[in-house]
Amino acid sequence: MQDGMKIRSRQILEAIIEDYICTAEPIGSSSIRNRHGLSLSAATIRNVMADLEEMGYLASPHPSAGRVPTDKAYRFYVDSLLAVRSVDRGERDEIRRRCCVAGRDVDGVFREISQMLSSVSHYMGIVAAPRFNANVFRQMEFVLLGSRRILVILISQSGTVQNRIIELHHEISSEELVRMANYLNGMLQGLTISQVKSRILKEMESDKVQYDTLLSEALRLSQQALDDSGTGLFIEGQANIFDLPEFADAQRMKEVFRAMEQKSQLLDLLDNCLKAPGVNIFIGSESHLNNMSGMSLITSTYVSGKNTLGVLGVIGPTRMGYGKVIPIVDYTAKMLTRLLHVE
Amino acid sequence: MQDGMKIRSRQILEAIIEDYICTAEPIGSSSIRNRHGLSLSAATIRNVMADLEEMGYLASPHPSAGRVPTDKAYRFYVDSLLAVRSVDRGERDEIRRRCCVAGRDVDGVFREISQMLSSVSHYMGIVAAPRFNANVFRQMEFVLLGSRRILVILISQSGTVQNRIIELHHEISSEELVRMANYLNGMLQGLTISQVKSRILKEMESDKVQYDTLLSEALRLSQQALDDSGTGLFIEGQANIFDLPEFADAQRMKEVFRAMEQKSQLLDLLDNCLKAPGVNIFIGSESHLNNMSGMSLITSTYVSGKNTLGVLGVIGPTRMGYGKVIPIVDYTAKMLTRLLHVE
DNA sequence: TGTTAGCACTCAGTCTTCCGGAGTGCTAAT
DNA sequence: ATTAGCACTCCGGAAGACTGAGTGCTAACA
Numbered sequence: 001m002q003d004g005m006k007i008r009s010r011q012i013l014e015a016i017i018e019d020y021i022c023t024a025e026p027i028g029s030s031s032i033r034n035r036h037g038l039s040l041s042a043a044t045i046r047n048v049m050a051d052l053e054e055m056g057y058l059a060s061p062h063p064s065a066g067r068v069p070t071d072k073a074y075r076f077y078v079d080s081l082l083a084v085r086s087v088d089r090g091e092r093d094e095i096r097r098r099c100c101v102a103g104r105d106v107d108g109v110f111r112e113i114s115q116m117l118s119s120v121s122h123y124m125g126i127v128a129a130p131r132f133n134a135n136v137f138r139q140m141e142f143v144l145l146g147s148r149r150i151l152v153i154l155i156s157q158s159g160t161v162q163n164r165i166i167e168l169h170h171e172i173s174s175e176e177l178v179r180m181a182n183y184l185n186g187m188l189q190g191l192t193i194s195q196v197k198s199r200i201l202k203e204m205e206s207d208k209v210q211y212d213t214l215l216s217e218a219l220r221l222s223q224q225a226l227d228d229s230g231t232g233l234f235i236e237g238q239a240n241i242f243d244l245p246e247f248a249d250a251q252r253m254k255e256v257f258r259a260m261e262q263k264s265q266l267l268d269l270l271d272n273c274l275k276a277p278g279v280n281i282f283i284g285s286e287s288h289l290n291n292m293s294g295m296s297l298i299t300s301t302y303v304s305g306k307n308t309l310g311v312l313g314v315i316g317p318t319r320m321g322y323g324k325v326i327p328i329v330d331y332t333a334k335m336l337t338r339l340l341h342v343e
Numbered sequence: 344m345q346d347g348m349k350i351r352s353r354q355i356l357e358a359i360i361e362d363y364i365c366t367a368e369p370i371g372s373s374s375i376r377n378r379h380g381l382s383l384s385a386a387t388i389r390n391v392m393a394d395l396e397e398m399g400y401l402a403s404p405h406p407s408a409g410r411v412p413t414d415k416a417y418r419f420y421v422d423s424l425l426a427v428r429s430v431d432r433g434e435r436d437e438i439r440r441r442c443c444v445a446g447r448d449v450d451g452v453f454r455e456i457s458q459m460l461s462s463v464s465h466y467m468g469i470v471a472a473p474r475f476n477a478n479v480f481r482q483m484e485f486v487l488l489g490s491r492r493i494l495v496i497l498i499s500q501s502g503t504v505q506n507r508i509i510e511l512h513h514e515i516s517s518e519e520l521v522r523m524a525n526y527l528n529g530m531l532q533g534l535t536i537s538q539v540k541s542r543i544l545k546e547m548e549s550d551k552v553q554y555d556t557l558l559s560e561a562l563r564l565s566q567q568a569l570d571d572s573g574t575g576l577f578i579e580g581q582a583n584i585f586d587l588p589e590f591a592d593a594q595r596m597k598e599v600f601r602a603m604e605q606k607s608q609l610l611d612l613l614d615n616c617l618k619a620p621g622v623n624i625f626i627g628s629e630s631h632l633n634n635m636s637g638m639s640l641i642t643s644t645y646v647s648g649k650n651t652l653g654v655l656g657v658i659g660p661t662r663m664g665y666g667k668v669i670p671i672v673d674y675t676a677k678m679l680t681r682l683l684h685v686e
Numbered sequence: 687t688g689t690t691a692g693c694a695c696t697c698a699g700t701c702t703t704c705c706g707g708a709g710t711g712c713t714a715a716t
Numbered sequence: 717a718t719t720a721g722c723a724c725t726c727c728g729g730a731a732g733a734c735t736g737a738g739t740g741c742t743a744a745c746a
Contacts, residue, residue, distance in 0.1 A: 026737095026738090028737065028738050028739085029738075029739080030737090030738080031737090031738095040689085040690095041689070041690050041691075042690090042691095042738095043689075043690055043691070043692095043740095044688085044689055044690070046738090046740075047688095047689090049739095050739090050740080060738095060739085061698090062696090062698065063695095063696060063697065063738085063739070063740095064695085064696050064697045064698075064736095064737070064738050064739060065697080065698075065737080065738070065739090066737080066739095105505060105506065105507050106494075106506050106507060106508060108507075109508075138486070139486060141484060141496075143481070143482060143498055143502075145500075145501075145502045149502075151449075151498065151502045151504070153484075153496060153498075153504065155494065155496075157488075158488075159488045159492075159494045159508050161494070161504070161506040162448060163448065163449055163504040164448050164449060164451075165449060165452075165502050238581075238600065238604075239597065239600040239601050239604050242593065242596070242597040242600065248593055249593075250585065250591055250592075250593055250596065253585070253593065253596070254582065254585040257582040257585065258582050261581075261582050371708065371709050371710085372709075372710080373708085373709080374708090374709095383718085383719095384718070384719050384720080385709095385719090385720095386711095386718075386719055386720070387717085387718060387719070389709090389710070389711075390711095390717095390718090392710095393710090393711080403709095403710090404727095405725090405726065405727070406709085406710070406711095406724095406725060406726065407707095407708070407709050407710060407724085407725045407726045407727070408708080408709070408710095408727075409708080409709065409710095
């Protein structure tokens, strides 16, 4: 009677959703009765299904097929019906095992975890590396590559490294580079990257700097190095969606791949998740992304200390095994958090 | 008469290949005559085509369709018939423009170039970042993240950066880290990474080090950091193949994507290309990769000074516009070489 | 009033059949 | 050696029939 829906309607809706998650085929009134042993006739179930369609929870692809759950149904399922299990023992071990890849290239860790998410969930794994902005500055290094070309390495508290090559207009000596590094490292210690950025802007206006070309050059360089254009988005297991019958059509498939290529769109969405710690679920059109109808996204955030660093998750069909995938994403985020923990 | 093939046969083979590259449909004897204005009757062309099929240059999908070029035909085309044009002016400008992305994240440059290759060629772009082994050691940095966790940053002469996090068994101070870095940087200066590796092994056995736990620890760390497991393979534009009619079938498509997921296989192939400087072409089964039938790979190497650093290229259908893509790959490799040039 | 059985109806998917068209190989004439 | 003519093959699309799963509606029933 709660949620404005009769208890029996809920049972039937749940049965339909779960069957559809398994079979990906429209569910008819009789098949549902057989499989769930409800003590109701097919006719009664039909009546209920008609009501559910009226309310927007079900849709029929064509008049004489069965019914298919709508996004609204999945949302209701996830919010009200779903009993989130904890992670399977086997999956948990798999996750732990593959998270413990110390000694690997740092980006490699994110890629590995993305791959792991995809292979454990059988959908697509996605990991957004920490946006540098959210990070705490630790150290900056300058390396002289040529007389006019330097490598700037930026290291955050959590160990993320960002490096880029910058061309200079005039020559510079390695002694000058050391001076610059010392100056910057002293000034910026302990600030978050976004604080660093505004600090640099402020500093550039100060008198002391205006008359010291070396210092102003240092500030200019660090500003360039901080420009956070790196995508840092790892999507793995795209081939998994070939196995899903709902994307058997080449056209649908193409849409999905195009959507995955527009990483900036996805990044924007994931950035929003940063603000809402914990697990987030976007069903179908809820993500407001192009070409993402029929796809769901489950995310969680990983943190370091007080800072929310980044987001990871799984992208699959709306017909996803939510009960299984949600704990996987949740657990993985916690493992990554632990992995990045700075004591 | 040369190459064991009559001049007319060559003309006809060339016409068939070029038509097929455009249309992706089996070519019949009459359509070829219309489009190329040959002063021959369809019947004569049929005779020649039968000969070419006999010789293994053509195949018929079914008895009453036209003919399709075989891998052997493409190989002959590329080796003997093709006049490699130089790059289009427009394409050249596009390549130049997108190569000049100084100030970007270093990995970002490779990704960008891979994307550029895919969008200019309309196939898939592929860039293998320099294998560290081929590189010249420049500098190593240690950063203390926690009391037992350090970040090792390895910088090569060409500005490539490799960084990984390593867990220690016991605590270490930052002074000790500085000593370690100085020791290693002094010892390894100017060696290639593979030389560095053997040097480290040798050093670990020397008496001086055996009794200095700090030094042996330093060697152990650098050894871990040098383990070149990073894939560093950028494949972009996979969605482009959706537009190719020969992969319209979902099954074929899936095979291609599975092939692209097995990056280690591809990397092995590209590693071989490192040994053969300049442009390399693998047609269909020539690559000996699984699931790569129907696909061709065009690669070229980019270098820095005397060292061949890495490989880039384009993957497309065997029915590729070789005359257009080869110069694109070639020119891009040269641009990247120039981009990485250390004066 | 809620539930059930029965029935006529609908429509996607499959299977079959039936051409038309493009292409071939062969033969005979040039 | 080349070409015109001809019979043959086979793919692919269109049209039609059939099947089966599923529905909505109505009337009977508890």
